[in-house]
Amino acid sequence: MPRSFDIHPSKNRVTQNLEIQDQPCVQADSNSDSRQISCLRYGIGRANPLTAEHPVVARNLRKTFETIEAVRGIDFDVLPGECFGFLGPNGAGKTTTMRMIGCVSPLTSGSLNVFGLDTSKSMREIKQRLGVVPQETNLDEELPVEENLTVYARFFNIPSNVAVARAKEQLSFMELTEKRTAKVSELSGGMRRRLLISRAMMNEPDLLILDEPTTGLDPQARHLVWDKLFELKKRGVTQIVTTHYMDEAQELCDRVAIMDQGRIIDEGTPQDLIQKHIGREVLEVRVSEPMRSQILAFSLSMAKGHDSFRDLLVLYTDEAERVLEKIKGSGINTDYTLVRRSSLEDVFLKLTGRRLTE
Amino acid sequence: MNPFKPFSFSPKQAFRVWQREVSVYKYVYKSTIISNLMDPLIYLVALGFGLGAYVSSIHGLPYIQFIAPGLIASSVMNAASYETTINTFVRIHFDRVYEAMMATPVTVEDIVVGEIMWAMTRSTIYSIVMLGVVTALGLTHSWYAVFVPLIGAMGGMMFAVLGLTYTSFLKSIDQSNFYFTLFITPLFLFSGVFYPIDALPEIVKTIAFLSPLYHLVEIIRPLVIGNIGYGIIVHLAWVIAFILIFTAVPVNLLRKKLVK
Numbered sequence: 113m114p115r116s117f118d119i120h121p122s123k124n125r126v127t128q129n130l131e132i133q134d135q136p137c138v139q140a141d142s143n144s145d146s147r148q149i150s151c152l153r154y155g156i157g158r159a160n161p162l163t164a165e166h167p168v169v170a171r172n173l174r175k176t177f178e179t180i181e182a183v184r185g186i187d188f189d190v191l192p193g194e195c196f197g198f199l200g201p202n203g204a205g206k207t208t209t210m211r212m213i214g215c216v217s218p219l220t221s222g223s224l225n226v227f228g229l230d231t232s233k234s235m236r237e238i239k240q241r242l243g244v245v246p247q248e249t250n251l252d253e254e255l256p257v258e259e260n261l262t263v264y265a266r267f268f269n270i271p272s273n274v275a276v277a278r279a280k281e282q283l284s285f286m287e288l289t290e291k292r293t294a295k296v297s298e299l300s301g302g303m304r305r306r307l308l309i310s311r312a313m314m315n316e317p318d319l320l321i322l323d324e325p326t327t328g329l330d331p332q333a334r335h336l337v338w339d340k341l342f343e344l345k346k347r348g349v350t351q352i353v354t355t356h357y358m359d360e361a362q363e364l365c366d367r368v369a370i371m372d373q374g375r376i377i378d379e380g381t382p383q384d385l386i387q388k389h390i391g392r393e394v395l396e397v398r399v400s401e402p403m404r405s406q407i408l409a410f411s412l413s414m415a416k417g418h419d420s421f422r423d424l425l426v427l428y429t430d431e432a433e434r435v436l437e438k439i440k441g442s443g444i445n446t447d448y449t450l451v452r453r454s455s456l457e458d459v460f461l462k463l464t465g466r467r468l469t470e
Numbered sequence: 471m472n473p474f475k476p477f478s479f480s481p482k483q484a485f486r487v488w489q490r491e492v493s494v495y496k497y498v499y500k501s502t503i504i505s506n507l508m509d510p511l512i513y514l515v516a517l518g519f520g521l522g523a524y525v526s527s528i529h530g531l532p533y534i535q536f537i538a539p540g541l542i543a544s545s546v547m548n549a550a551s552y553e554t555t556i557n558t559f560v561r562i563h564f565d566r567v568y569e570a571m572m573a574t575p576v577t578v579e580d581i582v583v584g585e586i587m588w589a590m591t592r593s594t595i596y597s598i599v600m601l602g603v604v605t606a607l608g609l610t611h612s613w614y615a616v617f618v619p620l621i622g623a624m625g626g627m628m629f630a631v632l633g634l635t636y637t638s639f640l641k642s643i644d645q646s647n648f649y650f651t652l653f654i655t656p657l658f659l660f661s662g663v664f665y666p667i668d669a670l671p672e673i674v675k676t677i678a679f680l681s682p683l684y685h686l687v688e689i690i691r692p693l694v695i696g697n698i699g700y701g702i703i704v705h706l707a708w709v710i711a712f713i714l715i716f717t718a719v720p721v722n723l724l725r726k727k728l729v730k
Binding site: 240263 | 480493
């Protein structure tokens with residue numbers, strides 16, 4: 113499988129050069145401007161774009177549980193070597209999508225290919241090449257740390273001497289070596305999560321799927337997990353991550369799909385999505401009616417959009433300082449103003465709404 | 471989901487599931503063997519010696535001799551039943567061991583078969599240890615007793631199939647008590663372990679014929695005592711038929727429960 117990891121996306125994607133290439137980046141569906149851009153930018157699939165196998169290809173994917181439509185016809189491609197994120201509020205259908213990719217939940221309709229294989233027909237072959245990190249830990253409480261890895265490796269028919277060597281390597285990579293004989297119940301939340309990731313790496317997967325990998329962890333543990341996921345990506349492991357932490361998505365993901373109520377609302381690199389929906393900056397003003405309408409009247413021409421939630425007016429703009437000066441100049445009294453850089457969180461809130469969905 | 475969907479079963483992967491149970495058992499066998507076998511041993515001593523002092527003989531056998539083979543059979547039943555109800559429930563709902571397995575090249579079918587194999591293994595181990603105790607007490611009188619572990623495995627399979635079927639309907643761990651109070655205990659008392667079922671009213675006798683434990687007892691007793699008749703064939707046929715007919719039931723039920 114052709115991969116070009118050397119020009120892999122990294123944290124400083126803003127400064128990355130846009131590479132122009134003559135060969136088109138092939139995409140199966142028509143609505144793929146953002147993908148084109150990301151393909152060009154990252155040079156993914158350049159070796160042979162026509163035959164490069166996309167690790168995951170979903171078309172009109174649907175999942176219905178009795179009366180609930182969890183996933184309502186989504187299309188997406190995950191490209192080799194990238195980290196692809198599903199963002200969305202609780203109940204958006206992220207976990208269900210992950211379970212379908214993991215071949216543990218049969219599709220209701222549509223098609224889903226992983227490594228070019230049909231998930232409804234080649235479960236075992238696909239699962240042999242997948243690493244799965246579930247949302248809630250399901251480590252084997254009855255086995256000590258190291259055996260959690262070696263026993264798991266047996267399910268992949270990995271010879272025991274290889275499994276023991278890999279377990280050792282994984283434990284040291286995840287900084288768990290001194291816990292190798294400990295009981296799972298003695299591990300902290302962060303250690304458990306690292307052990308889960310180690311376990312998922314035992315079969316040296318081509319695709320790692322992580323469902324909310326840092327939910328419930330303290331900041332130190334989150335950063336350590338991120339760091340490890342980065343290293344894995346550098347080694348060429350394609351990753352799919354779900355999260356509702358926008359900083360996490362911005363940190364980890366090359367491309368994200370924002371999901372809401374079972375649909376993908378938009379998809380692209382975090383940078384592109386921010387640029388498309390928000391602009392460079394955000395101006396937050398706490399102000400009530402009728403001043404709000406006054407502000408909107410003269411600022412909308414300089415903004416990409418706005419949002420309001422109770423007393424908070426949020427303006428999406430490329431020139432927040434200028435808008436703020438204008439507000440001050442107009443003599444309107446405001447309780448609170450803030451100019452800040454735009455983030456993926458703004459995109460998320462703009463697209464999925466500010467109100468609680470549950 | 472279509473209940474007639476073909477099974478996706480691999481003996482090798484089922485063996486991997488079985489191996490996981492063996493790995494866990496290494497850590498717990500010392501404590502569990504003793505606690506699980508105390509139960510039949512207490513019955514053997516209390517009733518065999520205590521009640522046996524007053525019951526002169528049953529079918530020409532001293533009372534302790536009569537009940538000893540039956541208690542081997544009941545230990546087989548208990549081993550497989552605990553394994554496939556409480557333990558399996560914990561693996562599904564609390565430890566979520568099966569969820570972890572299903573992320574690997576293991577299917578629900580492999581898991582169910584692996585668990586049945588494991589329950590059989592545990593039943594076999596218990597039948598061997600119990601046979602050892604019975605033999606040590608001088609109550610084994612035939613070399614046919616070497617077949618007892620084999621019958622233990624078959625019995626383990628029957629009770630694993632029953633236990634997994636019940637577990638597939640379980641909503642909470644407390645409900646597993648019903649299985650023991652309403653099913654296992656009556657079987658224990660009405661299956662000819664402590665007295666021949668001819669003593670029972672006609673209707674209860676008919677019901678007893680449906681008891682898997684009754685057939686196990688009727689196979690194991692002659693093997694231990696050495697008075698084998700043609701009757702044993704009927705009981706063996708019953709056990710084999712049960713296994714052939716019902717094994718697919720928990721596979722289907724658990725697939726429905728675990729694959730969503």
